[in-house]
Amino acid sequence: MFESAELGHKIKKSEYKKEVPVLREELLNVQMELTESAAFQVIILVGGLDGAGRGATVNLLNEWMDPRHIQTHGMGEPTDEELDRPMMWRFWRALPPKGNIGVFLGSWYTWPMLNRAYGRTKDADLEQSLDRARSLEKMLVDEGALLIKFWFHLSKEKQKKRLKSLEKNPFTRWKVTKRDKKHFKMYDRFRAVHEKVIRHTSTAEAPWLIIEGEDARYRNVTVGKLVLSAIRERLDQQALPSRKILAPPIMPSIDNLHLLKTLDMTQSLSKEEYRAQLKKYQGKLNRLTRDPKFKYTSVLAVFEGNDAAGKGGAIRRITGALDARWYQVIPIAAPTEEERAQPYLWRFWRHLPRKGRVTIFDRSWYGRVLVERVEQFCTEDNWLRAYGEINEFEAQLARHHIVVVKFWLAITEDEQLQRFHDREQTGFKRFKITDEDWRNRDKWEQYEVAVCDMVDRTSTNYAPWTLVEANSKYFARIKVLKTLCEKIEGKLKELYEEGVDYLEKPKKGK
Missing domain, CATH: 3.40.50.300 (P-loop containing nucleotide triphosphate hydrolases)
Structure with a gap:
């Protein structure tokens, strides 16, 4: 699966200097068009091995594009507030609105993979996590989001070389942590888990794009071109006339139950x-x-x-029995402009209760x-x-x-x-x-x-x-x-x- 990302692709410095200005201009143009149309949101997942250049590439994307319309989320360890809610909640609430780009450095795959590699969970647990990830991604795509998934790969030999190179330089030594060294020793175990995850979650609507991480110039240009191509293609599709098929005015019951x-x-x-x-x-x-x-x-x-x-009378009889500090009533009306810019369930996701609390939805x-x-x-x-x-x-x-x-x-x-x-x-x-x-x-x-x-x-x-x-x-x-x-x-x-x-x-x- 990763063989094509271990071929040692490189771009010469002269070619890189020639390509980047054109690429940056095209990325800014397509980002501006996306922002003005507000037709869909772009969600970019960045995963991969330590030392493969994920962070550097994300930083460069922010440099190349307008930072006002791109939000980057470094999804590290969950906070206590996030642990109080379903695992997906921290991602749900961070989704970008239509017209914007959201970059996730670490995603809904990170902790399931880490837990399996460390032996905290079994294959069945990983499978369930992957099922949830596929369901979320399908929903996002069905809601109109453009989902781009990058996996940065290095061979074991190249990862070792990369970590040593970083450690030698006093200005980059801080980038190599004890965790990085530990993960390198577990390389084979991580690779097995990664292959399983990518194989099971590379779907037609959201395929994984494998990026060779050794050469920074090749890595940067490849990611930039793929992002440009994906957004450009979607914008062109949005410009085409489409006919919405609505449900007929009088609808029979699906299951004929009353x-x-x-x-x-x-x-x-x-x-x-x-x-x-x-x-x-x-x-x-x-x-x-x-x-x-x-x-x-x-x-x-x-x-x-x-x-x-x-409904209101019943709700008042519930709240009359509760401590006002620990409950919340959410009345649902027509969605606001902010809510229309997000997937349908977003307006409900963000109101999920913490542990020890009661949330009541009126509609x-x-x-x-x-x-x-x-x-x-x-x-x-x-x-x-x-x-x-x-x-x-x-x-x-x-x-x-x-x-x-x-x-x-x-x-x-x-x-x-x-x-x-x-x-x-x-x-x-x-x-x-x-x-x-x-x-x-x-x-x-x-x-x-x-x-x-x-x-x-x-x-x-x-x-x-x-x-x-x-x-x-x-x-x-x-x-x-x-x-x-x-x-x-x-x-x-x-x-x-x-x-x-x-x-x-x-x-x-x-």
Whole structure:
């Protein structure tokens, strides 16, 4: 696999001096065109062996291009804040917006490879990490990002020569660390892991580009030309006319399931029963979130439902039981310009809770398979692939011991109409009813079909949907509180059974 990168390619100094000014000008021109169009973002991953010139080449790219529109991230050991969240979170939040270039010196491959080379993990663990990496990259590419992956390689003999050369020079000696020397002794082990990773993650949409790292001039020009070519080609593609195929106005159910029709909407509670159970479950929720082991997990509650189904009221009964310092409610509306410049899930990624915290989403990432599907705000391909992307996202949350609780609050069409009229006639509730609510009501059947498909496709064992019969607000609020308590209680029981060693915060890089 690496044989072609061990052939000793070189560029003469005279040729280099001739090529670089032209290359720099072309790179700046294409970067300016990218910035002005803001059609897509460019994500450059730079990986490879110690001493192969990764850092020097990244520095040169920053020198050759406009630094205002290129962000470089040296992804070293994760911070405590990053360890509190899924491994991918540190990369999610650092993604460049459309029109910009993001360079990652170290990537989502770094720690899985290091852990496997050091023997901390097994092949199966590495495979799972690679699956997650492929899923992320496919999602980024499907969202329109241009992903360029460079792997800088040196033969064992050339790496040894490179490290010795750096160590001889008093001005570069600092570049050779104990870690570099240790990794050189593990060269064969690292090469085996690297080959496996590159073989399994070099895909049609995001292939690895192997760069020979011995000759700096060859390395720099090759990387510059590849970046230029990739951006130029994508810009030319963007200029071509394209026809978006939208979902038809009336859409049949994907799986022909009608789960909402099976709900018993007559369930209710008396005011006295409600008050007693509200006190019981709010007290229980408060105790659970103050449990000593709660600091090793976090809760992410998602609220979706029909307009006027009582999501806000249910959320207030949850927050009324919590310490205001440790929860956050995220209301989701139409995306901002900043959010439109990022992959769809970015606006949700950045609000993930730290350990010991509760985050509540009033509407969520399910908007893509609900409102965006029905209102034709995205293509059919986009909302169809969103099911898989959402399931992968929630699987990562669950793997990081985040309790994911998802509620769909359902009311009947007649009950919604009554609540709409009540809101119009009550002064302090009028702000809750808008023209958009009435427009959505006209598409009741289409939304019902979309909800049934959503529940069927995204209700998993690690993040199941809870359907809440919400014609009775009292019944709905208690069901929400009771379900939330059960989920948190189950996670705490799991943590206690796993024992103290399991609960210790992992060391950085482990």
